[in-house]
Amino acid sequence: MVKAVVLGAAGGIGQPLALLLKANPLVTELSLYDIVNTPGVAADLSHISTQSKVTGYLPPPKGSDLPADDGLKKTLAGADIVVIPAGIPRKPGMTRDDLFKINAGIVRDLATGIATTCPKAAVLVISNPVNSTVPIVAEVLKKHGVFDPKKVFGVTTLDVVRASTFVAEVLGDLSLVSKVSVPVVGGHSGVTIIPLLSQSTVPLPSSLDQSTVDALIKRIQFGGDEVVKAKDGAGSATLSMAYAGALFAENVIKALKGATGIVVPTYVNLSAHEGGQVIQKELGSSIEYFSVPVTLGPNGVEAINSLGSLSSHEQSLISAALPELQESITKGVQFIQAPK
Numbered sequence: 001m002v003k004a005v006v007l008g009a010a011g012g013i014g015q016p017l018a019l020l021l022k023a024n025p026l027v028t029e030l031s032l033y034d035i036v037n038t039p040g041v042a043a044d045l046s047h048i049s050t051q052s053k054v055t056g057y058l059p060p061p062k063g064s065d066l067p068a069d070d071g072l073k074k075t076l077a078g079a080d081i082v083v084i085p086a087g088i089p090r091k092p093g094m095t096r097d098d099l100f101k102i103n104a105g106i107v108r109d110l111a112t113g114i115a116t117t118c119p120k121a122a123v124l125v126i127s128n129p130v131n132s133t134v135p136i137v138a139e140v141l142k143k144h145g146v147f148d149p150k151k152v153f154g155v156t157t158l159d160v161v162r163a164s165t166f167v168a169e170v171l172g173d174l175s176l177v178s179k180v181s182v183p184v185v186g187g188h189s190g191v192t193i194i195p196l197l198s199q200s201t202v203p204l205p206s207s208l209d210q211s212t213v214d215a216l217i218k219r220i221q222f223g224g225d226e227v228v229k230a231k232d233g234a235g236s237a238t239l240s241m242a243y244a245g246a247l248f249a250e251n252v253i254k255a256l257k258g259a260t261g262i263v264v265p266t267y268v269n270l271s272a273h274e275g276g277q278v279i280q281k282e283l284g285s286s287i288e289y290f291s292v293p294v295t296l297g298p299n300g301v302e303a304i305n306s307l308g309s310l311s312s313h314e315q316s317l318i319s320a321a322l323p324e325l326q327e328s329i330t331k332g333v334q335f336i337q338a339p340k
């Protein structure tokens with residue numbers, strides 16, 4: 001039995017993500033929460049002929065005697081996995097960090113519901129800026145004494161999905177895409193997104209000139225901007241993100257149910273894991289959160305794997321990313337530890 005929850009389920013990501021989770025035979029119960037429209041989304045999905053029971057909740061109406069978190073708590077009760085795509089998306093000209101002001105508070109409140117209702121659930125954070133929202137979730141859980149670093153994940157799968165697609169495009173053969181896997185490490189914002197192209201499972205030809213490689217790295221780092229620009233004010237990636245989020249959720253669910261050997265990049269706490277401490281040493285940094293290839297297991301993060309052998313260019317990309325990443329992490333931690 002697996003109960004999956006989507007918080008922000010009526011949104012651009014939330015709806016197709018809920019659809020993909022409803023279509024997933026591993027999910028036996030799907031519960032949806034948003035501040036609008038979830039009863040409709042849940043009713044619609046509930047007609048799909050898969051086994052999962054679907055429910056949708058809202059906050060209580062204005063003037064109700066019910067506590068403000070009543071709908072949220074009903075949604076979260078008994079959850080095994082909680083996926084969070086709640087919050088505002090980017091518009092042209094915005095960075096993910098510009099979203100902090102609004103999304104930080106939304107994620108804090110949702111994390112509080114998780115801490116008090118389903119503290120053992122795996123929490124998958126999609127809301128941006130992921131570099132800060134994952135530390136926010138962790139700090140809220142710590143405050144309630146229920147933080148399990150094995151269970152809190154920043155979803156960076158869209159970067160991995162984009163890397164596979166864009167590398168296959170450069171190779172000139174999209175049919176290769178299912179064979180191309182590139183670890184993407186660091187964080188989830190601009191230059192903090194670091195695709196380790198030297199470790200692509202389908203190697204790039206050595207004849208490829210450096211400017212093509214540089215352009216490919218830049219496209220993976222700033223692929224989100226292509227979508228924001230094309231949507232022209234109507235938001236950011238939703239369908240590709242729903243696909244990526246469902247893929248990552250499925251991997252977590254499979255591992256929770258006992259599948260072994262699943263290794264995926266995700267943004268996690270480093271210092272709580274032996275492998276994470278090794279990476280901190282390699283990086284020469286005490287950075288607390290980083291996207292790394294993680295082996296998943298029945299308790300969440302089973303092990304944090306090595307970054308592998310890095311080219312000197314990749315090493316310099318990581319060094320360049322660390323200050324921005326550190327700043328975003330500190331901002332998230334401070335938001336909970338020392339709110340202004």
Ligand code: NAI
Nearest residue numbers: 008010011012013034035085086087088089126127128158
């Ligand atoms: P959207 O605006 O279409 O949907 C967001 C939903 O969150 C809305 O339905 C809204 O009502 C809901 N919401 C707002 N406050 C809430 C609260 N307190 N509780 C529950 N729900 C609440 O936005 P979209 O496009 O779905 O994006 C959602 C988030 O995902 C954004 O922060 C965006 O930046 C992020 N994102 C992350 C990616 C990643 O790779 N991790 C990729 C693309 C987007």
